[in-house]
Amino acid sequence: MNVSEKAAYLKGLIEGMNYDKDSNEGKLFAGILDLLEDLAMSVQDLEDENAMLNDYIEEIDEDLGEVENDFYECEDDECDCDDCCDCCDDDCCEELECPACGEKIYIDSEEIDHMDKVVCPSCNAELDIVCNDDCCDDDCDCGCGDGE
Secondary structure (H helix, E strand, O other): OOHHHHHHHHHHHHHHOOOOOOOHHHHHHHHHHHHHHHHHHHHHHHHHHHHHHHHHHHHHHHHHHHHHHHHHOOOOOOOOOOOOOOOOOOOOEEEEEOOOOOOEEEEEHHHHOOOOEEEOOOOOOEEEOOOOOOOOOOOOOOOOOOOO
16 A cells, blocks of 8 residues: 555545544544645655656666767677676787776777877876887887887
């Protein structure tokens, strides 16, 4: 039983008692019943608005998911990569950890060779890209000096 049904039940119960509406007690019962009905309607309105907002939030969440898929250009729906963009294998992204906030940052492996700095999307700290020995060979152009 919801609040409106309970208020209607109490109204029927009191009216079935055949109370004197002109007595002090009768006026009190009438006032209480009016208040209960108003409260029940207000609660019902709030519940309806809450349900509508929940539906709206679900729609926004679905739309945001579509935008994320478009933004990250996910091509492989079968990907098991949980850490980065949910659409790549382990070889296409480099993982960095922001020393300021600890957030993991994923950068396309092809782009990292041409970058000196990365800005953390969480805290806006600048991270210096340090070339590791595995990427460097005789014709390295990442700025580490091994190609010279």
